[in-house]
Amino acid sequence: MSQPISLKDAERKVFRTATNDGLWDMFLGCFFIMFSVAPLLSARLGDFWSSAVFLPVWGLLYLAIRQIRKRVILPRVGYVIFGETRRAALGRLSFLMLVVNLLALVLGILAALNYRSIPGQLTSMAFGLMLLLGFSFAAYVLNLPRLYLYGLLAGLSPLVGEWLFSRGLTTHHGFPVTFGAVAGVMILIGLGLFVQLLRSYPAPENGLPGRQA
Amino acid sequence: MARTLPDQDLHPLADIDQVIHASARLMVLTYLYVVESADYVFLKNLTGLTWGNLATHLAKLEQAGYVEIEKTFLGKKPHTRLRLTELGRKAFREYKRSMQQVLDDLPD
Numbered sequence: 001m002s003q004p005i006s007l008k009d010a011e012r013k014v015f016r017t018a019t020n021d022g023l024w025d026m027f028l029g030c031f032f033i034m035f036s037v038a039p040l041l042s043a044r045l046g047d048f049w050s051s052a053v054f055l056p057v058w059g060l061l062y063l064a065i066r067q068i069r070k071r072v073i074l075p076r077v078g079y080v081i082f083g084e085t086r087r088a089a090l091g092r093l094s095f096l097m098l099v100v101n102l103l104a105l106v107l108g109i110l111a112a113l114n115y116r117s118i119p120g121q122l123t124s125m126a127f128g129l130m131l132l133l134g135f136s137f138a139a140y141v142l143n144l145p146r147l148y149l150y151g152l153l154a155g156l157s158p159l160v161g162e163w164l165f166s167r168g169l170t171t172h173h174g175f176p177v178t179f180g181a182v183a184g185v186m187i188l189i190g191l192g193l194f195v196q197l198l199r200s201y202p203a204p205e206n207g208l209p210g211r212q213a
Numbered sequence: 214m215a216r217t218l219p220d221q222d223l224h225p226l227a228d229i230d231q232v233i234h235a236s237a238r239l240m241v242l243t244y245l246y247v248v249e250s251a252d253y254v255f256l257k258n259l260t261g262l263t264w265g266n267l268a269t270h271l272a273k274l275e276q277a278g279y280v281e282i283e284k285t286f287l288g289k290k291p292h293t294r295l296r297l298t299e300l301g302r303k304a305f306r307e308y309k310r311s312m313q314q315v316l317d318d319l320p321d
Contacts, residue, residue: 007243007246010243010246014247017255017259076254077258078251078252078255078257080255081248081249081250081251083247083248204254
């Protein structure tokens with residue numbers, strides 16, 4: 001029975017046990033599918049509707065995740081209300097995400113207004129940096145190392161896409177290929193975590209959970 | 214409540230709370246210390262204890278006034294919520310301080 005005695009380790013284990021179900025990874029992956037598919041739809045639907053069409057999909061996905069958590073995850077893993085330290089960290093993360101998203105929105109609007117005068121590489125670099133920063137903040141605050149990987153992959157996507165596009169290897173600035181790959185990685189990791197959780201925490205029988213190593 | 218060792222020469226070892234000092238109960242208290250509350254299933258998954266073991270240790274902790282056990286229903290299913298009481302938090306901090314002192318005082 002070798003369990004952590006460090007309070008920090010114990011707190012991290014609590015957080016990971018409660019959240020490491022892969023559902024948010026899959027949700028993020030679906031979010032990045034938008035970056036991959038929206039450019040392909042823009043010719044038919046226009047720039048606004050090619051992205052807006054995903055909003056109801058995310059809404060439905062969010063509701064589906066809540067239901068899966070309630071019906072599948074929580075009966076197996078159990079319920080927990082985090083302590084003050086974790087709640088404060090989540091609050092800080094929300095604030096940082098708000099700042100990063102607002103900054104991205106401002107940069108996006110500026111880029112759209114000066115679309116012809118700003119080089120594509122610069123817009124891609126700014127976009128990539130925003131993604132890298134956002135994921136890195138989240139990885140640091142939540143202490144989830146795989147988010148650094150997501151940040152790196154997502155941050156490199158616009159640059160790699162632009163590079164592929166400049167060589168005529170892809171269309172739509174390479175977004176369908178690069179962001180499609182990032183979305184695939186996220187969904188696969190999420191799926192792996194979800195399956196692992198289902199195998200580690202069998203469904204409860206008669207109100208009691210199954211074996212736990 | 215908290216038993217002490219008889220040899221007062223070994224103070225502060227004598228001050229160590231024996232209710233907390235058992236490894237399983239220490240583990241339970243450590244996890245409950247870092248959360249606001251958790252249910253039975255979550256704590257069982259974290260500690261790896263059996264149902265019977267966990268119930269026995271929780272009963273001792275509840276008897277000592279360190280843990281509050283609240284039985285409710287989530288829909289039609291029974292749900293047992295566990296949280297550390299103020300006394301439990303104080304006792305855990307005191308235990309941590311005593312153990313640190315004991316270990317610091319030991320010669321290398």
